[in-house]
Amino acid sequence: MLVHEGHANARRFFTQANAGSYDSIVRFTTFGRDFAWKQEILRATGRRNSVLELACGTGILSSMLVQAGKSVTGLDLTLEYLAAAKRRVQLPLAQGTAEVLPYRNESFDAVVSSYLAKYVDMQRVADECWRVLRPGGIVVFHDFTYPTDGAMRGLWNAYFYILRVAGRLVTSWKAVFEQLDNVVRESDWVRQAESALSSRGFQNVSCRYHTAGTAAIVSAEKP
Numbered sequence: 001m002l003v004h005e006g007h008a009n010a011r012r013f014f015t016q017a018n019a020g021s022y023d024s025i026v027r028f029t030t031f032g033r034d035f036a037w038k039q040e041i042l043r044a045t046g047r048r049n050s051v052l053e054l055a056c057g058t059g060i061l062s063s064m065l066v067q068a069g070k071s072v073t074g075l076d077l078t079l080e081y082l083a084a085a086k087r088r089v090q091l092p093l094a095q096g097t098a099e100v101l102p103y104r105n106e107s108f109d110a111v112v113s114s115y116l117a118k119y120v121d122m123q124r125v126a127d128e129c130w131r132v133l134r135p136g137g138i139v140v141f142h143d144f145t146y147p148t149d150g151a152m153r154g155l156w157n158a159y160f161y162i163l164r165v166a167g168r169l170v171t172s173w174k175a176v177f178e179q180l181d182n183v184v185r186e187s188d189w190v191r192q193a194e195s196a197l198s199s200r201g202f203q204n205v206s207c208r209y210h211t212a213g214t215a216a217i218v219s220a221e222k223p
């Protein structure tokens, strides 16, 4: 069984204890930006109908895609998060890792993900996206990034200091609040995604930074 080092972080961060509060926490801790970032992902899929969401979590983005009239399939590593997605929206769900997809070749028009990229082997994910996408399909990865601007870095570090303190009270999120900043700071996911997608043959590989460089969306098309 293939295990990337990011899996240990994902298994420590996303648990039965915090699946029920995830939706509120992500909205609150991103000051509502999560919704705006997910709208960007939705927009990037354009008119493509059949969408696979990797790391669908509790189904926030999946339900936005369904509401937009798309046919959605979800996959996630964490059973408790999938159970929450199942309660939220009706769609085919599977448990597993984004690096080994249980779908046939050329099954989807788009593959999207939000907050997955820093936990996975991007080359394996890019290869699997290529395999399951039809020609003309698009892949869209969104995740946090460590800002490059000095002042923004100061704010970012201060914010995580506050979260660290909050983690003493909200114990189900303690591991995330204490360690997410390091995981994001050490992740090179944007460069890895761009390189993995280009080397696999994807075209129009592009990256857009959002919210003062604290998040990015990388997309690419299968010719």
Ligand SMILES: C[S@@+](CC[C@H](N)C(=O)[O-])C[C@H]1O[C@@H](n2cnc3c(N)ncnc32)[C@H](O)[C@@H]1O
Pocket (backbone or CB within 6 Å): 006, 007, 010, 014, 026, 054, 055, 056, 057, 058, 059, 060, 061, 075, 076, 077, 078, 081, 096, 097, 098, 099, 113, 114, 115, 116, 119, 120
């Ligand atoms: C921060 S949550 C994001 C959930 C959802 N994408 C959203 O934006 O609300 C991260 C999710 O990534 C999932 N995950 C982490 N590593 C994964 C992997 N290798 N394969 C599939 N899902 C993974 C976790 O189980 C968790 O549900």
